[in-house]
Amino acid sequence: xxxxxxxxxxxxxxxxxxxxxxxxxxxxxxxxxxxxxxxxxxxxxxxxxxxxxxxxxxxxxxxxxxxxxxxxxxxxxxxxxxxxxxxxxxxxxxxxxxxxxxxxxxxxxxxxxxxxxxxxxxxxxxxxxxxxxxxxxxxxxxxxxxxxxxxxxxxxxxxxxxxxxxxxxxxxxxxxxxxxxxxxxxxxxxxxxxxxxxxxxxxxxxxxxxxxxxxxxxxxxxxxxxxxxxxxxxxxxxxxxxxxxxxxxxxxxxxxxxxxxxxxxxxxxxxxxxxxxxxxxxxxxxxxxxxxxxxxxxxxxxxxxxxxxxxxxxxxxxxxxxxxxxxxxxxxxxxxxxxxxxxxxxxxxxxxx
Numbered sequence: 068x069x070x071x072x073x074x075x076x077x078x079x080x081x082x083x084x085x086x087x088x089x090x091x092x093x094x095x096x097x098x099x100x101x102x103x104x105x106x107x108x109x110x111x112x113x114x115x116x117x118x119x120x121x122x123x124x125x126x127x128x129x130x131x132x133x134x135x136x137x138x139x140x141x142x143x144x145x146x147x148x149x150x151x152x153x154x155x156x157x158x159x160x161x162x163x164x165x166x167x168x169x170x171x172x173x174x175x176x177x178x179x180x181x182x183x184x185x186x187x188x189x190x191x192x193x194x195x196x197x198x199x200x201x202x203x204x205x206x207x208x209x210x211x212x213x214x215x216x217x218x219x220x221x222x223x224x225x226x227x228x229x230x231x232x233x234x235x236x237x238x239x240x241x242x243x244x245x246x247x248x249x250x251x252x253x254x255x256x257x258x259x260x261x262x263x264x265x266x267x268x269x270x271x272x273x274x275x276x277x278x279x280x281x282x283x284x285x286x287x288x289x290x291x292x293x294x295x296x297x298x299x300x301x302x303x304x305x306x307x308x309x310x311x312x313x314x315x316x317x318x319x320x321x322x323x324x325x326x327x328x329x330x331x332x333x334x335x336x337x338x339x340x341x342x343x344x345x346x347x348x349x350x351x352x353x354x355x356x357x358x359x360x361x362x363x364x365x366x367x368x369x370x371x372x373x374x375x376x377x378x379x380x381x382x383x384x385x386x387x388x389x390x391x392x393x394x395x396x397x398x399x400x401x402x403x404x405x406x407x408x409x410x411x412x413x414x415x416x417x418x419x420x
Contacts, residue, residue, distance in 0.1 A: 103157070104157075104161050104162075104165075105353070105392065105394070107153065107157040107161055108161075108165075108394060109394075110153060111150070111153055111154070111169060114146065114149060114150050114153060115150070115172065117146055118143060118146045118147060118150070118176055121139075121142060121143050121146060122143065122179055122183070124139070125183060125186075125187075128187060129187070133188065136187045136188055137188070139187070140180070140183060140184055140187065140188070143180050143183070144180060147173065147176050147177060147180060150172075150173055150176065151173055154166070154169050154170065154173065162315075162316040162318065162333060162335065163315075163316070164299065164316065164318045164335075165318075165335070255276075255277055255278050255296065256277065256278040256279070256280060257273070257274060257277050257278070257279055257280070258279075258280040258281075258282065259279075259280070259281050259282070259284065259289065260280075260281075260282040260283055260284075261282070261283045261284075262283075262284050262285070262287050263284075263285045263286060263287070264285070264286050264287070265284070265287045265288075265289075266287070266288045266289075267287070267288070267289050267290070268290045268292075268418070269289075269290065269291045269292075269293070270293070271292075271293045271371070273293075274291055274293045274295060275293050275294060276294060276295065276296050276314075277295060277296055278295070278296050278297045278298075278299075279291065279295055279297070279298050279299070279310075280298075280299045280301075281298075281299070281300045281301070281303060281308065282300075282301045282302055283301070283302045283303075284302075284303045284304070284306050285304045285305060285306070286304070286305045286306060287303075287306040287307075288306065288307045289306070289307070289308050289309070290309040290310075290416070290418060291309070291310045291311060292309070292311050292367075292369035292370075292371070292372075292418045293311045293371075293375070294311055294312055294313075294314070294375040294378060294379070295310065295311060295312070295313045295314065296313070296314050296315055297313060297314070297315035297316060297317075298310060298313045298315075298317045298318075298329070298331070299317075299318050299319075300317070300318070300319040300320065300322065300327075301319075301320050301321060302320075302321045302322070303321075303322045303323075303325050304322070304323050304324060304325065305323070305324045305325065306325050306326075307325065307326045307327075307416075308325065308326070308327050308328070308329075309328040309367045309416045309418075310327075310328060310329055310330070310367070311330070311367075311369065311372065311375050312330040312331070312347070312372075312375045312376055312378075312379045312381055313329070313330060313331040313332075313379075314332075314378075314379055315331070315332070316331060316332065316333040316334070316335065317329055317331040317333070317334045317335070318335045318337075319334070319335065319336045319337065319339065320336075320337040320338055321337070321338045321339075322338070322339045322340075322342055323339070323340045323341060323342065324340075324341050324342065325339075325342045325343075326342070326343045326345070326414065327342065327343070327344050327345065328345045328365060328366065328367035328416055329344065329345070329346055329347075329365070330346070330347035330348075330365050330367075330376070330379075330381060331347070331348065331349070332348075332349040332350060332379075333348070333349070333350050333353075334346060334348050334352045334353070335352075335353050335355075336352065336353065336354045336355070336357055336360070337354075337355050337356060337357070338355075338356050338357060339354065339357040339360050340357065340358050340359060340360070341358075341359045341360075342357075342359075342360050342361075343360070343361045343362075343363070343408060343414075344360065344361065344362050344363070344388075345362075345363050345364065345365050345366045345367065345388075345413075345414070346362060346363075346364070346365055346386070346388040347364070347365035347376075347381055347383065347386050347388065348386065348387045348388055348390075349381065349385065349387065350387060351387050351390040351391065351392045352387070352388065352390070352391050352392070353391075353392045353393075353394060354391060354392070354393050354394070354395075354402075354404065354405060355393070355394040355395055356395055357393075357395075357404055357405070358404050359404070359405075359406075360404065360405045360406075361405070361406050361407070361408040362388055362389055362391060362405060362406070362407055362408065363388065363407070363408040363413045364386060364388050365383075365386065365388065366413065366414065366415040366416065367415075367416045367417075368415070368416070368417045368418070369417070369418040369419075370418070370419070389407055391405050393405065
């Protein structure tokens with residue numbers, strides 16, 4: 068009995084020490100939001116791999132016992148909950164786009180888990196036993212009045228109307244949810260999509276302090292010499308994009324053979340190949356699954372640039388354009404996926420009016 072109490076006391080002591088260490092790590096990581104965001108991405112991706120590995124073992128449980136199937140499903144459910152907890156504890160220091168992407172990934176895993184449960188432990192179909200209808204008083208007497216028939220018809224019509232109303236409400240809610248999640252679909256957003264061989268110079272009245280979404284542009288030249296709220300770039304090819312300072316974050320994905328002039332507090336680059344980036348970045352630019360990408364200081368100029376930089380509290384002396392972090396290169400040596408553009412080969416873009 069005494070040994071058992073000592074064991075419990077020791078376990079309790081170790082749990083308290085572990086919790087204190089975790090709290091200390093969280094406090095230390097909060098001192099540097101950039102490192103915290105990198106740590107979140109690393110841990111989130113590792114957790115995703117664990118879940119994907121577990122899901123891939125489905126075949127081995129198809130013909131196993133109910134107990135083994137239940138344990139397998141519970142294990143996946145537990146790993147998904149860890150993913151949810153990790154995201155909820157990190158929302159203060161990761162960009163909004165990353166939050167939405169991570170949330171969609173979690174939702175996909177939840178759906179996969181539900182499908183696995185349906186496949187491994189299908190529910191038995193429930194059937195209602197047929198009951199004989201109790202005869203109404205009018206039927207007992209062998210007479211059913213026309214008034215009673217009309218009443219029943221009215222009730223059926225009302226029921227059909229209620230069901231139709233519920234369907235419409237569900238459909239409207241689904242459409243509303245979809246529109247909320249779509250990029251460039253709110254009142255403060257402007258989208259430029261599906262353009263080829265276009266040249267555009269946008270003015271302050273069109274874009275000042277707006278959310279900009281650029282998607283599927285080919286062989287285009289686009290200049291936005293104005294302060295923006297946020298910027299998302301997706302599927303841009305053989306193009307030149309020049310943008311004024313961005314108050315929020317910039318997220319770029321799936322671009323090839325392009326030149327970008329960008330300024331922001333945080334810049335995330337995914338799936339970029341053979342591109343050049345002229346940057347102002349308050350924190351380290353982050354690249355992932357990218358190759359042959361070059362970096363140089365921000366070299367885009369227009370009449371109101373100084374005021375726009377001041378409004379964002381951007382200080383050119385603290386530009387971290389060359390402190391690039393490659394999430395696919397975890398070694399201490401420099402990543403081979405990016406390079407610094409030679410000074411003699413650097414470009415500049417100037418808008419005088």
